[in-house]
Amino acid sequence: MEERKPILSAKDIEITFSMRGRYLKAIRKCSLDLYEGETLAIVGESGSGKSVFTKSFIGMLDNNGSITGGSIMFEGVDIAKYTKESDWLKIRGKKIAMVFQDPMTSLNPLKTIGEQIREVIELHQGIKGEESKKMAIEMLEKVGITDPANRYKQYPHEFSGGMRQRVVIAIAAACFPKILICDEPTTALDVTIQAQILDLIRNLQKEMGMTVIYITHDLGVVANVADRVAVMYAGELVEVGTAEDIFYDARHPYTWALLSSLPQLGEKGQPLPTIEGTPPNLYNDIVGDAFAPRNKHALRIDFIENPPYFEVSPTHKAKTWLLDPRAPKCEAPKVIQQLRSKMKGR
Amino acid sequence: MADEKKEVLLEVKDLQIQFKNGRRVFTAVDDVNFQIYRGETFSLVGESGSGKTTIGRAIIRINPTSKGEIIFNGKKINGKIDKKTDREVIQKIQMIFQDPMASLNERAKVDYIISEGLYNFHLYKDEADRKEKVQRALESVGLLPEFASRFPHEFSGGQRQRIGIARALIMNPELVIADEPISALDVSIRAQVLNLLNTLKKERNLTYLFVAHDLSVVRFISDRIAVIHKGRIVELAEAEELFQHPFHPYTKSLLSAVPIPDPEIEKKKKLLVYDPSVHDYSVDKPSWVEILPGHFVYANEKEVAEYKAQI
Numbered sequence: 001m002e003e004r005k006p007i008l009s010a011k012d013i014e015i016t017f018s019m020r021g022r023y024l025k026a027i028r029k030c031s032l033d034l035y036e037g038e039t040l041a042i043v044g045e046s047g048s049g050k051s052v053f054t055k056s057f058i059g060m061l062d063n064n065g066s067i068t069g070g071s072i073m074f075e076g077v078d079i080a081k082y083t084k085e086s087d088w089l090k091i092r093g094k095k096i097a098m099v100f101q102d103p104m105t106s107l108n109p110l111k112t113i114g115e116q117i118r119e120v121i122e123l124h125q126g127i128k129g130e131e132s133k134k135m136a137i138e139m140l141e142k143v144g145i146t147d148p149a150n151r152y153k154q155y156p157h158e159f160s161g162g163m164r165q166r167v168v169i170a171i172a173a174a175c176f177p178k179i180l181i182c183d184e185p186t187t188a189l190d191v192t193i194q195a196q197i198l199d200l201i202r203n204l205q206k207e208m209g210m211t212v213i214y215i216t217h218d219l220g221v222v223a224n225v226a227d228r229v230a231v232m233y234a235g236e237l238v239e240v241g242t243a244e245d246i247f248y249d250a251r252h253p254y255t256w257a258l259l260s261s262l263p264q265l266g267e268k269g270q271p272l273p274t275i276e277g278t279p280p281n282l283y284n285d286i287v288g289d290a291f292a293p294r295n296k297h298a299l300r301i302d303f304i305e306n307p308p309y310f311e312v313s314p315t316h317k318a319k320t321w322l323l324d325p326r327a328p329k330c331e332a333p334k335v336i337q338q339l340r341s342k343m344k345g346r
Numbered sequence: 347m348a349d350e351k352k353e354v355l356l357e358v359k360d361l362q363i364q365f366k367n368g369r370r371v372f373t374a375v376d377d378v379n380f381q382i383y384r385g386e387t388f389s390l391v392g393e394s395g396s397g398k399t400t401i402g403r404a405i406i407r408i409n410p411t412s413k414g415e416i417i418f419n420g421k422k423i424n425g426k427i428d429k430k431t432d433r434e435v436i437q438k439i440q441m442i443f444q445d446p447m448a449s450l451n452e453r454a455k456v457d458y459i460i461s462e463g464l465y466n467f468h469l470y471k472d473e474a475d476r477k478e479k480v481q482r483a484l485e486s487v488g489l490l491p492e493f494a495s496r497f498p499h500e501f502s503g504g505q506r507q508r509i510g511i512a513r514a515l516i517m518n519p520e521l522v523i524a525d526e527p528i529s530a531l532d533v534s535i536r537a538q539v540l541n542l543l544n545t546l547k548k549e550r551n552l553t554y555l556f557v558a559h560d561l562s563v564v565r566f567i568s569d570r571i572a573v574i575h576k577g578r579i580v581e582l583a584e585a586e587e588l589f590q591h592p593f594h595p596y597t598k599s600l601l602s603a604v605p606i607p608d609p610e611i612e613k614k615k616k617l618l619v620y621d622p623s624v625h626d627y628s629v630d631k632p633s634w635v636e637i638l639p640g641h642f643v644y645a646n647e648k649e650v651a652e653y654k655a656q657i
Contacts, residue, residue: 046532161394190393190559195603195617217533220562220605223612243609261537262607263566268585271544272537272566278502343608 006033006073007178007211008057008096013080014069015052015061015235024282026052026065028235034179034211039202041214041222041243043258044232047279050215053232054181056080058096059088094124097172101184103164107156113140113167114152117174124175136174142207143170144200162193166200173204180205183215198224219262223247228315231255234279234290241316248340250332251310251318253297260335265342273333289321297322297330355419355553356382356405356521362413363400363577374400375577378414379634382521382553389556389564389585391600392574398557401574402523405555406439407432418521437467440514444526446506450498456509457494460484463517483512486549487542504535508542515546525557540567561604565589570640573597575620579634583641593643593653596620625649 015027026049034040042050055061057072059082072080074091082088100106108116117136121127127135133152140148143166156164165185172180182201186194202225205212214225222229222243229246231239231254239252250256259265260273277294280286289295292302301307301321310323322330335342363375375397382388390398403409404424405416416424423435443449450459460480463469470476481491487508498506507527514522524543528536544567546552558564564571565585572582573596581594592598599620606612625632630646637643637653645653 045534191561191603191605192393192600192620194605196619199617218605219533219607220612223607223609224605224615226609247607247609258533259607261534262562263537263540264562264607266537266566268566269544271541274537274541275534339608340610343606343611 004035007036008034009073010034010053010057010070011073012070013053013056013067013072015049015056015065016068017062017065019064019283022283026235026282027056028286029070030232030235030237031070032230032237032240034213036211037205037209038227039205039212039214039225040228040230041216041226042230042232043217043219043222045217045279048232049235050232051183054098054183054213054215057179057181058092058098059085060092060098093120093172093177094175095177096179096181097175097177098181098183099165099168099172099185102188103161103168104156104188106168107164109156112153112155113159117167117171120171120174139170139174140167142204143167143173144196145170161189162197165189165193165197169197169200169204173208173210176208177210179211179213181213181215184217185214186221187216187218194221201225219259220264231258234286235282236290236319238291238320239316239318241312241318245313245316249312249316250336251312251316251323252320253295253322254291255318256332256336257294259339260333265335265339273335289319299327352383354381355384356555357417358401358405358414359417360414361401361404361411361416363397363404363409364412373577375404377634378574378577378579380572380579380582382555384520384553385547385551386569387547387554387556387567389558389568389571390574391558391561391564391571393559396574397577398559398574399525400577402441402525402555402557405521406441406523407435433467437463437517438519439521439523440517440519442507442510442514442522442524442527445530446503446510447498447530449510450506452498454497455494456484456496456498459498459509460494460513460516463513467517469517479516483516486515486546487512502535503531504538507531507535507539511539511542511546515550518550519552521553521555523555523557526559527556528563529558529560536563543567561600573600578644579642580644581642583638587638587641591638591641591657593637593641593656594645595624 010032013027013030017024017026030053044050056067067080070080071078114136117139118132121132121135137148137152140151145151145166186197216222226243228242230237233254239255250259257275266272275294280290288304289302289307292298299321307319307321309317309319311317321327358378358380361375361378365372365374378401390401392398400409404411411424415422421431457480460483461476464476470479480494484491484493489508528539531539556568568585571585571588572579575596581597592601599618602618627646630648632644632646634642634644635650
């Protein structure tokens with residue numbers, strides 16, 4: 001693999017929310033490099049912090065949350081130090097844009113979709129009048145909306161769910177952002193529409209040279225889109241690697257558990273492997289490995305000390321004591337070893 | 347399931363469901379035929395708006411039907427029926443809903459939510475008996491008996507769905523209609539709820555009508571699958587058979603859209619898009635044809651000949 005320069009580099013990010021005098025550490029020292037042109041997928045359970053982590057890249061944390069440590073380098077500036085809204089406005093929407101899960105709530109029901117696309121173009125690119133209207137219509141065409149000149153005048157309620165999501169993507173892409181963050185862009189959609197939207201994002205990415213971050217809990221979607229995958233658990237990145245690393249050679253027990261609980265890998269009539277227990281309460285300080293209480297392969301050290309990252313290959317690292325040379329040998333569950341042969345012919 | 351002795355629990359014949367809005371009539375479901383055998387998991391799959399939920403709701407008498415028959419245990423249960431049959435249907439067919447947040451009364455305690463059916467049907471001898479029944483229902487879905495005194499908001503999504511399941515089970519139903527029971531749940535919880543549904547099915551000899559859009563889940567849980575498109579069932583077959591040999595172009599496109607957790611296959615995959623204009627039904631009218639034993643498809647004669655050539 002060639003040396004690539006990261007377009008965005010987060011280092012030891014910590015994010016804390018204050019809730020009625022108590023402090024909740026949502027993100028605990030996450031480091032991640034994002035390379036130009038790639039597609040990175042962040043997977044994890046709900047509440048693992050995947051949305052919060054990426055929202056910190058565009059200053060969209062809720063008011064009671066803040067970045068309490070670490071740095072996010074983007075275009076030579078540490079954007080983690082930004083505090084003023086005016087600083088964020090130069091980045092948010094313009095250089096880093098976001099697509100949200102529910103296309104119904106992310107569009108304004110009182111404005112025509114044309115106005116909503118025009119709004120971003122006028123605000124960020126300073127293009128006014130007929131020119132911006134022309135651009136908005138072009139954008140609609142680009143995201144695969146037929147008869148864009150007429151659709152331009154319509155309101156969100158006149159669109160179907162898939163079409164609405166296309167509009168949201170058009171708004172996000174209207175300013176030619178460098179990075180596009182897609183937060184569960186297809187969870188609210190049907191499978192057939194989901195496949196179309198994923199295709200659309202892929203094509204836009206190629207055409208406009210964007211870097212894309214997907215946040216999702218659907219590993220099928222991850223396999224479809226991702227070049228690299230980051231697995232998140234309880235506010236930590238437990239495993240990072242290329243899609244091949246994660247699907248064919250996962251090393252972290254949490255990644256194993258996530259993969260083997262997929263119904264696609266299940267044997268009919270047999271129970272699916274599940275992850276027992278619940279994620280830790282992030283109000284408390286976590287001693288040792290956060291996943292240890294739910295981990296079938298947990299070692300004694302897991303309850304005492306948080307594991308460091310172990311490098312499996314230059315592209316692949318995992319945060320588990322199982323990779324320590326002193327740890328007993330532990331193999332991935334059978335289903336995962338057989339993943340390749342099982343999926344053949346499907 | 348290949349035994350000869352398959353007893354039909356529910357039969358749907360030429361079902362049509364229409365919604366009227368003023369003078370505008372919209373046919374949501376048309377010409378639907380299927381049978382559900384006792385002890386099997388039968389799935390209805392389709393996109394949103396295809397009418398799959400409407401069929402489920404028609405079976406438990408929430409949506410009125412405009413044509414056709416629904417026969418449960420040999421008795422017609424749609425349209426006008428006597429009060430006794432009505433009560434029997436309400437008791438013997440239960441439903442599990444998609445969103446466990448919205449389907450539980452947030453102002454009632456779990457104890458009341460679960461025993462509401464018991465109250466309505468006086469299915470308990472005395473207070474102690476009712477309490478005991480609630481406790482057993484909670485235990486059977488993997489919840490602790492002391493949860494009975496809590497409110498729904500104190501539970502996580504997966505636990506709430508378990509409460510929904512307990513509420514359905516306490517009535518000792520024969521048929522359970524599960525309308526997207528896991529699509530609102532988190533990945534790690536999904537497997538747990540799927541396992542629970544399967545265990546309960548075995549223990550109590552339940553029959554499921556499973557309504558879903560996620561084909562990967564459906565393949566895992568169902569014995570037979572019906573694919574529904576725009577209110578019409580276009581193909582029906584045993585689960586593996588349907589995945590191995592789909593005939594109808596819509597089924598093919600639906601299968602091609604299922605994400606597979608393998609980057610190599612997934613990235614090479616070609617998406618098939620269904621174009622209804624491939625069917626020329628102007629002269630040659632389509633019908634419901636059994637193309638292979640137990641494998642039905644909605645097609646006209648010309649298409650049947652084409653499909654047969656593919657076998």
